[in-house]
Amino acid sequence: YHCGEECFLQSWREWMRNRMANGGRDEHEREPLWKPPHLKEQQHTNSSGSVNNHQQDHHSHRGPGGRGGGGPPGGNNNNNGGRGLVDGLGKDEPETWNEVGHSKSYTATLEDVGYCLKFEVVPVDAGTHVETGAITVVTTGRVIPAPTPPRRNLVPIAHHDGSEGGRFSVLTYNVLADLYATSELYHYTPPWALSWNYRKQNILKEIVGHNADILCLQEVQSDHFEDFFAGELAKYGYTAVYKKKTAQVFSQGTYVIDGCAIFFKKDRFTLIKKYEVEFNKAALSLVESLGGASQKKDALNRLMKDNVALIVVLEALEQPGVSTPQGKRQLLCVANTHIHANTELNDVKLWQVHTLLKGLEKIAASAEIPMVVCGDFNSVPGSAAHNLLSSGRVDAAHPELATDPFGILRPPSKLQHPLPLVSAYTALTKQPCLESEAAERQRTRVDGAGTGEPIFTNCTREFFGALDYIFYTDDTLAPLSLLELPAESEVRSKYGGLPNTQWSSDHIALMAEFQWGARQW
16 A cells, blocks of 8 residues: 555655565566567567677677677777576576677666676787786676655745845765665665665765755765766866865775765855864864873864764855845855764763864854854764854753863863754744745644754664754845755655665755844744
8 A cells, every 4th residue: 555656656666666675586486587579579589689708808798689888998998798588497697698888987877677697808918909817797686776866845934034145055964884784783774775886876966866956965975086086076067175074984895984074066155264173183182281191192083983063165156137235245154064873972072062062163253154063963962062162062960071081071060052053944943934834834843832843854763862953143145945854764665764675875855045143024
């Protein structure tokens, strides 16, 4: 039973995708994979058209009607690609291969869905072109349809009140670094859906589909920023700054780590200044005021967690048809961070947030500048870190302040800041809003009786709650619309949590559209 047409279509795509990934068979069946009509006719006819070149030039089998590759290869390897179809039961190798490429790389297409791919490499002497070793053959599982990210719309919550400067949008998203996307952590997710090659296209489609002016991404793996995100998002007009964490780990033959990236559209903003915040450096400075060497060492072990934050000051570019204040530069400060995750170190989380806010205070003191503070704060609504961000202070009686082994949070009176930060998603319950069916549905997905924050932004088998936020200075900015929140049933469908075959991170993206200038009530 399905709740509606969209729900049915999503479930149908899911079923087909799993069927492809499982060899074209239902869980309790051993039927051959469905064959397109043109292959049904060709599969058992015209066998003389099949060419086996393995003994001569080591090309892939090319079945009837197959697509041929290009000319002879260059360099020291002969690389050939084939697409095959399993015809019988219990067979590991397809019986018929169609050559689809003759180069050192191949990108699967829609025509490959349902087929296995085989890649053959023949080492040859560069001068004589004589074979110098054995053929290496790699055969993949079946190609499955590319994922389609869930459709989420912007929910209008206020009209632009005519303030000068137009509008802009900001998205925050923890994309789940490949380093952490393991079957040990996400045992309920099909391994093929955890593959970076699968997830990256879905994540890219989702990000591009939202079309935000500014992107604040967390858990962007260092090598993936260089060889994927930067280049792919540049095609859509984005440029970026990036800050990786201060330690690296060895993964898949190289040292990598994740970090924070801020992308912005080149036709909307230009970069004025960049600030990098390394909490490890702040920890080194802090422990100098502590007692003996042993206490300093223990404090460093607790505080040195390699987390970072990235802050940029952008200048808005003039837009056609949008009035701007005469003779005034429209600046915007954007902060993006990923706070430490360990639930037993709430004092460290609070200290990191406090350190970031102190840095933002200095920027605010130097110029009157609107601010947007985004990220994965790994802090639930009502936590000390969240209270500091949203209320500007932490109550001295807050239970999390009881754990402070090195006195870094004392006295509690220092845990405050003057920035007028408000969480964008709380506008649904804390401010007058435009009424609509979408807005009413959105209210059911936020904590209306408490903080007003989303009920969840992270949903796994082990955790369910809000960790990600978009804060803004409400004396200089006002939210106009918010990206709709999914229902819990949508993200738990079939697999019980995130990530899954439709949602490629364990977090959901948040996005807000703002007007320049405070709301005129």
